[in-house]
Amino acid sequence: MSVVDGLPFAEEKKEYVLQILDPILEEMVSDVLAEMPTIPMDFMIQWLNKRAGKAAAFSEHVSVSQRNRILKQELRSLQGSLHEASTAAASAQDDVPDEEEEEDEEDDEPPADWFKSEDQMQKTRTSVSAEAYGQWNQKKAFTPPDYPKTEEQKQRLKQTLSKSFMFSALEEKDMQLVLGAMKECKIEAGEKVINEGDNGDFLFVIEKGALNCTKAVDGDEKVVKTVNEGDVFGELALLYNCPRAASVVAKDACICWQLDRESFNHIVKDAAVARRNKYDEFLKSVNLLSSLEAYERSQIADALVAETCKKGDTIVKQDDPGDKFYIVEEGTLYALKNFGSEEKRVMDYKPGDYFGELALLKNQPRAASVVVESETAKVLSMSRQSFNKMLGPLADLLSSKVSSYT
Structure with missing residues (x-):
């Protein structure tokens, strides 16, 4: 048959x-x-x-x-x-x-x-999912650890955390809990911090130094990403309850801050997951980014910083240096350009539109000013460093964009 x-x-x-x-x-x-x-x-x-x-x-x-x-x-x-x-x-x-x-x-x-x-079952990556809670698996009362730190150490750590999407949006009381729960780790050059396939019990925030993320490809270790000061690594295993997706090795002597899984789950995780999901859904509506894979969108979502503005605020000013890329999340804006003694309105922006890319791509001053028109507006900004790293593959698309004010 x-x-x-x-x-x-x-x-x-x-x-x-x-x-x-x-x-x-x-x-x-x-x-x-x-x-x-x-x-x-x-x-x-x-x-x-x-x-x-x-x-x-x-x-x-x-x-x-x-x-x-x-x-x-x-x-x-x-x-x-x-x-x-x-x-x-x-x-x-x-x-x-x-x-x-x-x-x-x-x-x-x-x-x-x-x-x-x-042995294979233990090493196989589990399905990517957050930890579920119900009558059979209830959250318990939790008191995070509190490692002694000097005020100088706390200030250093807070400045480092403020560079990370995962911690920058925390309320002050939660930030203080995180500061107390983090443990300082000094890592020597060449030291392997994470092994691919292992279970993940900690995430790390880099205060000083750089580390390589590597994956085994045909028996060789291939560098797939380098993380630097202010970056977080090891968070995916905690966010999605899965084994380590890559190994991490120190390029040079590093100072990192380590946060355990339980503290992360109780203080940071819920807020971070909600933020990432919110921005991931929003980025799907942005024409430039709609064709990206979910992982690429999530990386961009992690790098975005929300900025709230009010009517009449100038977000970028013509002829100023450009150091940020912007996506409009809420509200309406417009672009003004000076032509000698005359100022003209040359572009309108609504949610999902973006601006500021030309100054970064061409390394030149802002071509126009962008002003808030609605009573309030919210824009998502991305630094020059993140823009170059995250949107490099889209440089051709961005460069070919025809702006009426150029």
Whole structure:
């Protein structure tokens, strides 16, 4: 009996499944089971690229946005094929008599080598989810630790935390609890602070120094990101209750502040998750950023700082140096440009619009002033450093934007 017999497909589709699709899927599933990757989607995408001989599509001459489009297209195609096949299989299964189902169940026990060892199960990345609470798992009364610190240390730490999205929005009473709960860690150059795949019990805030985040690729450690002063690392394992996604090694001697999981959950987590989700949803409405992956959007959301303004406030002034990029979250604004002795209104902004990118991209003074028109407005700003790091792949899109005041 053929695998497509009884499935509600046209004959040409059945032939396509048998001759074209099934051999590829069978080979891919076999390789997936042999490797048992922690992130199957990434493995399958890489597998398909190698299988199709498309290495050239990912040369250094291809932009990041083009790479993302290729990957998305292939992944959607794969997901659609798998979904169609699984739906049809489920439909066909519903028509099988009970006696046959019972016989199948007796023969369906998988071979022993399908099961992971206990060691593999411990190292496999769990599904990404926040910790749930209910009658079976209730939050308990919690008193955070309070490590002794001098006033000078507290001030240093507070200044460092103010640079991080996760702590900058904390109320003062919560900030004081966090300051007390953080423990100073001095790290030597070359010291590994986090191991990929381990369970995460701490996050770290960098006061001084830089560290490399690395992932194992084909047996080699590849640097995927460098974190610097003011950055937070190790927070994903705490935010999403999953194993460490990468290893972290000190590039030079560092001073970090360590916060334990329990303190983080009770003081910081809820506020941080709500903020990230809010901005992630908002960024989906920004045309420039709507095509980005969820991870990329979350990185941008983390770097944004909310600024509240009132009617008549000038957010940027023509001819001033440019050090920030802005996205309008609430309210309306307009751009004014001086043409000799005459000042003209040249641009209007509403929620989802952005401005300030030209001064950063071209390293030149502001081309126009931007003034708040509504009674109140809220803009999300991003520093030059974050802008260059987060929006580098979108530089071509930003540069090609035609502004009426340029």
